[in-house]
Amino acid sequence: MGTDQDARRAVVRDSLGVAIATGTYGLSFGAVGVASGLDVAQTCALSLVMFTGASQFALVGVLGSGGTPLAGALTALLLGTRNTLYGLRMAPLLGYRGWRRLTAAHVLIDESTAMSVTRPDRDLARTGFLTTGLTIFVLWNLTTLVGAVAGERLGDPRDLGLDAAVGAAFLALLWPRLSTPVLRVTAVLASLVAAGAVTVTPAGVPVLVAAGVAVLVAVLTPRRPPPPEEAP
Template identity: 60%
Template sequence: MSRPRSPAVSAAVRQGAGVAVATGLYGISFGALAVVAGLSVAQTAVLSLLLFSGGSQFALIGVVAAGGTPLAAVTTSSLLGVRNTLYGAVVSPLLGLRGWRRWAAAHLTIDESTAVAVAQRDPRAVRAGFWATGLGVFVLWNACTLLGALAGDALGDPRAWGLDAAAGAAFLALVWPRLATRSGRLVAGLAVLVAAALVPVAPAGVPVLAAAAAAVVVGLLSPAPGTRTGGDR
């Protein structure tokens, strides 16, 4: 018999499901904007399935819509996508996966799945939160992308529907409890300072990448979930 699900695991799954819904709905705007930018419905769906990184996807169609070259679109998209590699350095030792599961987890290592995973304290909850969020976002994001692509430009500006705020609101709700700890405030403060300093002088994507790198470095130097420290309670 399998062990009953612990309260921590249940909470992590609920948290992941909530984040997945908020993030997945934003895929409608991506699908609509991608078609307006000149991609076909099939191209939009395949891009979302294979790239599966919201920031990188929006960056790519933004360059395409502005008349940029394919090389410029891929370069800009890749620059933002590098942050997912940094996230992998954090979640890989927490998940401890091997074989095909490791490859599957790599594809699902995004902002949301990483954030939910590292927010947990129990090792089982870390894994449950990661998979619930990653799989939930993947299914809903791609379904909503297809829906948005089929709708085309009928939706108009996605900001009029409030979809641009949904993912941000979900992320703020997720991050807020982490600011109760000294290490959480240090990571958030450092990331904000790095990003704010680079926004006026760096190309698009660099501030996000640099802030993510700074946060990952601090995270790697901090105790793993479940490790007790004297000054961080």
């Protein structure tokens, strides 16, 4: 069927566009990783094993600003919980079992979810998910290595402004998420709480304290009405 072929080709094309743009971010992660005090192997291991950008930036950011490895790991894990929610939404759509599920889980990230979740059927959903996820995985790991090796050879990261680039990376990750007033208020409150906590807690802890803001805002803001057709 020509239309099926066309639909699939369109999904592949869109997915590759997103994946190529995203995969190159690894360049900045590699550079920031070694600037934060990790060696090239540790920086590359993060991209291979953790493979979820915001968590990776969080771990090296917390370590780079003097936080303990434990605080860095906890921050990375908390940021990683959003992938669990993506998984819940994607599981019935993708319908993977066994080793396919074990493999798919590794490339379950922001972009592979976004390029798959709106597809009308399983075939197109899998095409978008795998094209995006696998392309980003390959590019992200290659560009991490290039960024880390280059960052290590370029000398003092402060002279290059790489310490300042970490804040910009977090802001660029945050920016598209500020879509509603509640989310914007959460961001401002979390920022104020973290700034206050910097003066009284060890490095790395202020970010974890700010996670409490998410809990508070969720409890205090009115809940969405429950879906009407709730099964007994």
